[in-house]
Amino acid sequence: MKRNNVWAKILLFTVGAFYVLPMLAMARFSFQRVPVIKLGWSTLLKNWTFEPMFDAVTSDRFLEAGWLSVRLAILSVLLSLLILVPTTVYVHVRLMKARAFVELLSILPFVVPPIALVVGISSAMRSTIPSFLSSPFSLVPFYVVIALPFSFRSLDVGLSSIDLKTLVEASRSLGAGWLRTVRSVILPNLKVGVVNASFLTFAVVLGEFTIASLLLKFTLPAYMAEAQGNNPQGTFTVGLLLLVVSALLLGVMNRITRGKSQIVSTIGI
Amino acid sequence: MKTQEQVLKFSAARKSFGDVVALAGFDLEIAKGELVTLLGPSGCGKTTALRIAAGFEQPDSGTVELHGVDITNQPAHKRDMGMVFQNYSLFPHMNVTENVGFGLKVRGVEPAEREMLAIAAIDRVRLNGLGNRYPHQLSGGQQQRVALARALVFEPQVLLLDEPLSALDAKVRAELRDEIRLLQSEVGVATIFVTHDQDEALSISDRICIMKDGHVQQIGTPRDVYLHPANSFVARFVGAMNEIDVKIASSSVANIDGIQLDMHEAIRTGSASKVLLRPDAISICQRGAPDSLNATVVGQHFSGATTMVRLRLDHHDTVVSALLVSRAVNVVVGEGVGVLLNTNEAIIERGSD
Amino acid sequence: MNITVWSGRGSLSERAPLGFLQRVRPWFGVSPFAIFVGIFLLWPSFSVFRSALQPAEGSSKPAMLEAISGQYLSSILFSMRMSAITATLGMVIGTLVAIAVVSLDRMRGLRNLMVGYSAVAANLGGIPLAFAFIASLGMQGLYTKILSAFGINLSDMGFKISDFSGIVIVYLYFQIPLMTLVMLPAVDGLKSTLREAASNLGASSRQYWKSIGIPLLTPSLLGGFLLLFANAFSAYATAFALSAGGSRLVSVQIRFYLQGNTITGKSNLGYALAAWMIIVMVVAMSGYLGLRRVSERWRR
Numbered sequence: 001m002k003r004n005n006v007w008a009k010i011l012l013f014t015v016g017a018f019y020v021l022p023m024l025a026m027a028r029f030s031f032q033r034v035p036v037i038k039l040g041w042s043t044l045l046k047n048w049t050f051e052p053m054f055d056a057v058t059s060d061r062f063l064e065a066g067w068l069s070v071r072l073a074i075l076s077v078l079l080s081l082l083i084l085v086p087t088t089v090y091v092h093v094r095l096m097k098a099r100a101f102v103e104l105l106s107i108l109p110f111v112v113p114p115i116a117l118v119v120g121i122s123s124a125m126r127s128t129i130p131s132f133l134s135s136p137f138s139l140v141p142f143y144v145v146i147a148l149p150f151s152f153r154s155l156d157v158g159l160s161s162i163d164l165k166t167l168v169e170a171s172r173s174l175g176a177g178w179l180r181t182v183r184s185v186i187l188p189n190l191k192v193g194v195v196n197a198s199f200l201t202f203a204v205v206l207g208e209f210t211i212a213s214l215l216l217k218f219t220l221p222a223y224m225a226e227a228q229g230n231n232p233q234g235t236f237t238v239g240l241l242l243l244v245v246s247a248l249l250l251g252v253m254n255r256i257t258r259g260k261s262q263i264v265s266t267i268g269i
Numbered sequence: 270m271k272t273q274e275q276v277l278k279f280s281a282a283r284k285s286f287g288d289v290v291a292l293a294g295f296d297l298e299i300a301k302g303e304l305v306t307l308l309g310p311s312g313c314g315k316t317t318a319l320r321i322a323a324g325f326e327q328p329d330s331g332t333v334e335l336h337g338v339d340i341t342n343q344p345a346h347k348r349d350m351g352m353v354f355q356n357y358s359l360f361p362h363m364n365v366t367e368n369v370g371f372g373l374k375v376r377g378v379e380p381a382e383r384e385m386l387a388i389a390a391i392d393r394v395r396l397n398g399l400g401n402r403y404p405h406q407l408s409g410g411q412q413q414r415v416a417l418a419r420a421l422v423f424e425p426q427v428l429l430l431d432e433p434l435s436a437l438d439a440k441v442r443a444e445l446r447d448e449i450r451l452l453q454s455e456v457g458v459a460t461i462f463v464t465h466d467q468d469e470a471l472s473i474s475d476r477i478c479i480m481k482d483g484h485v486q487q488i489g490t491p492r493d494v495y496l497h498p499a500n501s502f503v504a505r506f507v508g509a510m511n512e513i514d515v516k517i518a519s520s521s522v523a524n525i526d527g528i529q530l531d532m533h534e535a536i537r538t539g540s541a542s543k544v545l546l547r548p549d550a551i552s553i554c555q556r557g558a559p560d561s562l563n564a565t566v567v568g569q570h571f572s573g574a575t576t577m578v579r580l581r582l583d584h585h586d587t588v589v590s591a592l593l594v595s596r597a598v599n600v601v602v603g604e605g606v607g608v609l610l611n612t613n614e615a616i617i618e619r620g621s622d
Numbered sequence: 623m624n625i626t627v628w629s630g631r632g633s634l635s636e637r638a639p640l641g642f643l644q645r646v647r648p649w650f651g652v653s654p655f656a657i658f659v660g661i662f663l664l665w666p667s668f669s670v671f672r673s674a675l676q677p678a679e680g681s682s683k684p685a686m687l688e689a690i691s692g693q694y695l696s697s698i699l700f701s702m703r704m705s706a707i708t709a710t711l712g713m714v715i716g717t718l719v720a721i722a723v724v725s726l727d728r729m730r731g732l733r734n735l736m737v738g739y740s741a742v743a744a745n746l747g748g749i750p751l752a753f754a755f756i757a758s759l760g761m762q763g764l765y766t767k768i769l770s771a772f773g774i775n776l777s778d779m780g781f782k783i784s785d786f787s788g789i790v791i792v793y794l795y796f797q798i799p800l801m802t803l804v805m806l807p808a809v810d811g812l813k814s815t816l817r818e819a820a821s822n823l824g825a826s827s828r829q830y831w832k833s834i835g836i837p838l839l840t841p842s843l844l845g846g847f848l849l850l851f852a853n854a855f856s857a858y859a860t861a862f863a864l865s866a867g868g869s870r871l872v873s874v875q876i877r878f879y880l881q882g883n884t885i886t887g888k889s890n891l892g893y894a895l896a897a898w899m900i901i902v903m904v905v906a907m908s909g910y911l912g913l914r915r916v917s918e919r920w921r922r
Contacts, residue, residue, distance in 0.1 A: 008722035012736060015719055015798065019743060022751075022795070025758035025765060036762045087655040095648045102652055105659045107911070111903040112667050113856030115873045116896035120666025123673045123893060141662045148659070207748050209859035214877065221749045225863065228753075236757060239750035246750075250742040325818055345821045358819035361920035362837050371833070372823035405919050419823070429822075 023243070030237040056227065056234025057241075065223030068136055072219065073205040076143040077198045080151045083144065084197065088155045089186055092164040099156075106152035109145050114210040117142065121215070136217045146211075147204045151197035158193030192256060199253040203246045273300035275337075276459035277322065277427050282331035284317050291317040293483040295331070299427070302457040304450065306470040309480035309506070315463045316431060318480075322461060323429055324348050335426060351420030351458075352429040355436055357412040359404040365391060365415050366400035372423040390418035393452065410441035417449065421456060428453060428460040434469060446473060467507045471495065479503050495547075501618045504545050511551065511589040512618075513544045513582075543618040548577060548592035550614040553600065554607040561607030564589075566600045580608055667900065674897035676890050690898065694891060698898060701855055701872040704786065708793040709850035713843060715794070716801020716850075717809075723802070724809045737806065740799035747796050752863030755792045759783050784865040792864060793854050800853060801846050808842035811921040838920065845913030852906040856899070872899060 033047040056062055091099050112120075121142065125133055132138050144151075164186070171181040209221035220242065227235045277299040284292040292314040299305050307315035320326040322333060324345030332341045340348060351372070359368050370378075370387040378386070391400055394414040404412055413433055420428060433449070434442045450473040453460050464470055470477050471491045479486040479494065479502075487499035498504035554561050567588060568579040576595045581588050589608070600606055675684045690698065719740075723733045758765050759776065760783045766776050782788055812835055820830045858873040867874060876895050 005726060008726050011718055011722045012726070012732065015715065016736075018798075019739060019795070021765065022754040022758045025763065026750075026754040028764055029757040036764060036767045039764075039767060083655055083658055087652055090651045095651060098649060098652050102655065105656060107907075108659065108663060110852070111900060111907050112663065113858070113873060113896075113899050113903060115856070115858045115876055116670060116899050117663070117666055119876060119893055119896040120668075120670040124666045124669035141658070145659065145662045203745065207746075207750070209748050209862070221859065224749045224753070236753050239753040243746060243750045243754070246746060247742045250745055251738060254738050254741045323818075323822055325821075345818070346824050346826055348822075349824075350822065352819065352822040354815055354819060356815060358813075358815045360816065360819075360834055360838075362834075371820070371825075374833075375824040375829055423824075 023240075026236055026240050026243075030233055030240055033233070052231060052233035053237035056231055056238050059227075059231075059234075061218075061223055061227060062238065065218050065220045068218060069206055069220035072137070072139055072143065073202045075137065075140045076147065076205045077201045079140055080144045080147060080197060080201050081194060084148075084151055084155055085190065085194065088152070088159055088193075089164070089190070092159045093168050093186075094165075096165070103152070103156070106148045109148050114146060114208075115214075117146075118211045118214045121211075133215065139212060139215065139217055139219075142211055143201070143205045143208060146208065147197075147201040150200040150204070154196035154200060155190065155193040158190060158196075162189055164189065195256060196253050199249045203249040206242060207246055273302065275299070276301050276335065277461070278334040279318065279322070280332045280334070282318065282321055282328040282333065284314075284321065284326060284328050290483045292321070292328070295485065297478055297485075297488065299459045299461065301459050302454065303475045304453055304460040304462055304473060306462045306464060306474040306477045307480060308464060308467060308470040308477050309486075310465055312482065313480040314483040315465075315480050317483075319429055319431055319461055319463050322427065323350060323352055349423075349425050350427040350429055351423070351425035352431065353413070353416045353420050353433045355432040357404070357409070357416050357436075359412055359415055359419075361404050364401050364403050365396065365407075368404070368415055369419045369422055372419060376423060386422055387418075390422040391415070393421075394418045394448070408441075409437050410445055413437065413445060414448075417452065421452070421458070424456075425458065428456075428458045430460065430462045432464055433462075434464070434466070442469075449473070471507065477507075479506060481506075496614070498616065501545065501616065504616050504618075509548050509590065509592075511546045511548060513546065513585070513587050513589065515542055515544050544610075544612075545616040545618055546589070546610055547614060548590045550611040551589060551591035552609045552611070553578065553580075553591060553593065553598075554609050556605050556607045558607045558609070561609050564606055564608045566602050566604045566606060568602060569598070569600070571595065580606065582608065670893050670896045670900065673890055673893035676893075684894075694895065697870055697872045697875045698895070698902075700870045702902070704789065704793075704871060705851045705854035708790050708797050708854045709847050711790070712794055712797030712801045712850045713847045716798045716846070717805045717839075717843065719798065719802045720805035720809045723806065736802070740802045743799040744796050744803055747857070748859035749863045751792060751795060752860050755783055755788070755795075756864070759788065759791070784868070789861055789864055789869070789871075792860060793857065797850050797854065801850055804846040804849060805839075805842055807921065808839055808917055811917075812838060838917075841913040841917040841920075845910045845917065848906045848910040848913070852903050852910065855902060855906070 030053065031048050031050065033049055033052075057066075087102065091102055109117075121133070167185050167189075168181055171185045176184065206220060208219070209225070212219040213222050213225065220238070224235050224239055224242075227238075275298050277297075279295050279297045282292060282295040283290075291312075295314070295318055297305065297318075307318055309315050317326060321328050324340075324343060324347075328341065332339050334340065335348070360371065363371070366384065366387045369390050370383040373383045373386060388400060391397065394417055396411060396414055396418070399407070399411070404415070407415065413436075416433070430449070434446055437445065446469055449462075462470075462474065471494075474491055476488060476490055477494050478488045481502055487494055487503045489497075489499075494503060495508050498507065504510055556563060562585075563583040564580040565583065566578060567581045570577040570579075574595060576593055576598045578591045578593060578598060578600065579588055580591060583605075591608070677684060719736065723736050726732055755763075757763060759781075760766065761777065763783070769776060783792070816834060816838075817830060820834050825833065856873065861869045861871050862874050862877075865874065867877065869875075872895055876892050876899075878892075
């Protein structure tokens, strides 16, 4: 099988290059003040600067958009956990039969592309509760919905690997009250799932463009789309930063779950 | 048995993985219809030997012959042997009938005949009517039966079993063990059975080959190996063994607790040694009877027909187990009794002097 | 005897046969979740269909039927074609990567690196990814320039990052790792013991792949294809950014029917297109989930 190994290495190297090269190009464009036409061996090391980046990240528009995105992300994480943690715990402890139903509900967001969802939001809510949609924070529940497949799965996987119901019964039979049981038995087993769900939701919200832009909310991706014209380099650095942050969030999370990766992507966003 | 046709023969097969010698100079002949068990702890080389027979490993030196033909370098898929794996290895996308028929399909047997033979094999392993089930719908024991049918349906020259019972629970294991033996002897195929469980080995083998660290320790019938172990490893590995520290008084007499025991064997005087004795070589008598040692009963384990009585030898701080027919046992814990050692059966393990 | 956990008083009680109401009551515990999903997902979705079934402007047919005629149909088909192509390419390359990773079994570190990055890359996308490719292969792209130095002029060859082929390449950036992640468990599942069993039963390498290897991989291959198809079909942001909103993909086209805050007369068609998108997604995702269940059953 030695022959195979050579092809395998070549393939992986090529694919790896495909993954890395665009990022390098993006970085180069962001940080080097040399137009591509003038790029050559002599100019390769000239004019590397952080200036466009500073311009971008200190601009009012960026700060406004970035701050909104961060707030939306935090609120989405909190709302997600608020709804999902009690639900998953309840299902695992009290009503396992409901698990299939809950899982089905959590997968439904996949079949509704964000673009279709935003169309539906307009149709349904613009006439009935227009004041709701005018606030930028109206995005939060929709973001929770979009991230639902990932956040539910993160929490569920953590709880599925242990028999929570038996643990709770054991704790109760040993005399622990509800509060104690929640604190000592339920919460520790949720830790990993909560961290994963939070990171995923955060990454999803930061990068979400479709709904935000069509509901005319000024989030980070919307900023990037807008500022592309004025300060392309700076905007690209923001994009790079966003990629790096997302990659870090997802990478750390992948580390924690040790490779039992989240299979479906958030691309349609 | 010598007149039986020799089917498989290992000659001086050696195999190393890096620095580790997995198999050292392995010699074994297996006759038609014979079930030989390779028995030993993990790492003893039994699985390596089996895989060499199957063709999944190539020995570094030495040969394997099938009916006198050297097959050492023959690829696995040409060897006409049937193998049963520890984790069943059934093809998950095929139902039982298709799994069983796979070996026939590969050999070009027509579908109609294939199905007929497969169904017959499935019936033989008592899975009648389950032909349309898929592996994930079967229990462990059922899956292993399918594996067995699959391996035997094309009438291979040799049957190879790689710890087939290890993944099953106790009750299923015992049942399947006997069925494997029955099937194997009905079909009359030369068989290599690999296991680390000496109970299994003793109960179904024609011969047992005990291995340790790549070396063969003893090859013999279960009776031979149990009653006349070749060395102390075999003695301890197969069956239970009592161990008693003794002082050797003179050339053939061991001294236990002041009692001289004739050891029937010349021993160097003065060496501190151990006497190894099977539980069934110890019996109980009245305290003070001639040639008996004084002891106190410290426990009894009733197993139906037999009872294992645990006795602490007075002044000796050794606990021995005596296996007795339950009807003959009439003692209570704490009672003082006499213990008779059948020294004809004893094995002496010399101490290092 | 069961310990009734939620009795609130820690009491031990016998479980008597439950009446209907008693059986239904526990389900109220999941109602907050169900209501949330109902409001923020199902209500908008139903609304899409409700509007989609209204007559389109200047026609008596429901908008949904109108949407699959003429020019509107072409954008749906365009999206489907694009999705199918990226799904196919992603399927082939992603599977090869999975096989490569598994066969280089000894190099654990390499596998971890590839899997780790795939987990990240499958989830990257949108605007930043579009930026990265514009910087690479756009008109002023770094590699466009490098290639032209070697005499390969991309724009002469008719390649533009905003066009069909450009979007295909960009989509591959997340399609390939997604397929890799889908296929890895399946390729792993071709355990060596199955190979040995087949070999022992007399199968040559070719026979093994034909009867065992490929059949075992097929559900995952098809399921992966459907997943990738759905993924590409529903994508919006990346295509939007690459084409500056001008793409012929149906997801980007819908936008034109929702101009800002007002809903133009043609909007029922927008809803219709959205409704068809949902239907395509339901079909694709159901297929994926069904096939995934089959392959997981086999790997039990």
